[in-house]
Amino acid sequence: MKHKKLATATQAAALIPDGSSLLLFDGYEPMSLIRELLRQNRRRLTLYSCGPAFAASLLAACGAADHILAGCDSESCFIPGALHVSRAILNAQLAAAVNGGDHASVAVPERLLAKAPKLYREIPGIFDTGTQTAAAALHPDVAVVHAARADFYGNIQLDPSADMRDADTLRLAAAAKTVIVSAEQIVSDDAIRMNALRGLFDPNAVTCVVEAPYGAHPTAFATRYRADEELLREYEAQEDSAAFARQHLLSSPDQDSYLAGLGFERLISLTTNRRGEN
């Protein structure tokens, strides 16, 4: 019999104890779960951020993260306090873990060899190629992803209108020991079958699923709503980001109250596609 995996945000956050390492993906940010982690006052997290995830900045600003390794290709998107590598290097490290290797042979800039010797090293080439550089496989404790649709059994999908080019990156979540998914909508397994080509993960790899409409707010969820630029700009402009976050992002006890606080009009004004359909 198939096992139902529906959980509340509180239950899901309990799977991420202090000191965990957390894998995040830019553009698929489970902000409702991140808010729950901050409400529960998580500390000493290590973050692996595929892209410049706002969640990583927020967790760091609120004192929840000790270390951040971010795969960003543009300095303008760098996360304060993070060790930055290219997306290609971070993705290769996660892919190595998914494929059962202990490292990825990739070109690593010299500054990283000196800065993070536990992660990046020079190694002898095995095909008479002299030396080469290698990056250690990453095994995050937990991957957290915000997706469009999930059924009760952990089948996870993007919307029919989604660009599936991100799917390969999102599938790197399998590098983590635990995969937690928040979804815009819990749908029937018939709806999942109807949209079968949009699947993301093997449901056996998904630990639990949380329904979170507008769960990526204030960031965008490309097939349903745009980023809340006004709020993000205000956040960026603050000297004390943590105080701003406490007042505007964390003052509600749960996601329902958070959405009620934003209000119907604001949510609708951000919405670009109510159903994610073509």
Next chain:
Amino acid sequence: MTTSNKKLISLKEAAALVPDGANISFGGFAETNNPLSFVREMIRAGKKHLEISGMGDAQSVELLCGAGAVDLVRVSNYMAKNGRCPNFCRCVEQGAIQTEDYSHFGITNRFFAAAMGIPFMPVKVMIGSDLCEIQNFDNGSKVMEFDDPFSGERCGIVPKLSPDFAVIHVARADAEGNCQLYGITSSIEIIARAAKNVIVTAEEIVDTEEIRRTNQFTVLPSFFVDHVVHCPFGAYPGGVFTYYDYDLEHLDLITRSGKSPETMTAYFDEWVYGTETEAAFFDKVGVRRLMDLRADPYSGVSLRNRRQFL
């Protein structure tokens, strides 16, 4: 028909276009696709003496009768999800409104004649029943029995009916007024073609390119539409197939409130006059409640509403 390309207007502006005493027709059938944001805005604006000609538009008429906004109704079987429409029934029983009783197909054919630009339509419905025998304010212009000049068969004719306004709720529209709807469409295309002015309220406003790309869902082309209003959840507490399901709890509240004028007034005070805008109304309903009513992409209705969210 308006030819301006500035058809997109606010709900308040659209409601202001309908004068007291207008002959108006609403789209929607049973608990689906009723333009209830528009109806609530009409009530907030204090519309009076309306003449309503409709096809199964019970939800709209029930609220307007409760608000004392109606004088005349061409009715074709009004039922609520959970029984009678108490406000409409009370108005009829107390003589506060006049009614003319049609079958669904009979009134639809009156619209159809107007839509086709012809004076009447032959029908095989209503004749031989009290729907034909009893004629009130439409006496002489409701339905007439006659012999088919070709076969001699006994049939009826109904004259064209062209409302001043049709208010239609659809799933998607562009700013030009091209409209799309999924699932049953009832008689909305016919009512829109029959009416002198057409106001469309739409769940989503999309680009014209999007309408072109998915033109198989287009039910009304722009040249039938005079004004477009963006009304997300605009059929609530009814539903829109593939968008959201009806809210049975709120429909029950309206039916319970409708049992007496005092309780109905209390409903309006709290939910309609007490909310200055539709955004305020939906804040009161609650975003969570609206999210729970969202339709499953497969069935087109809410898993929670149909007790499949386990």
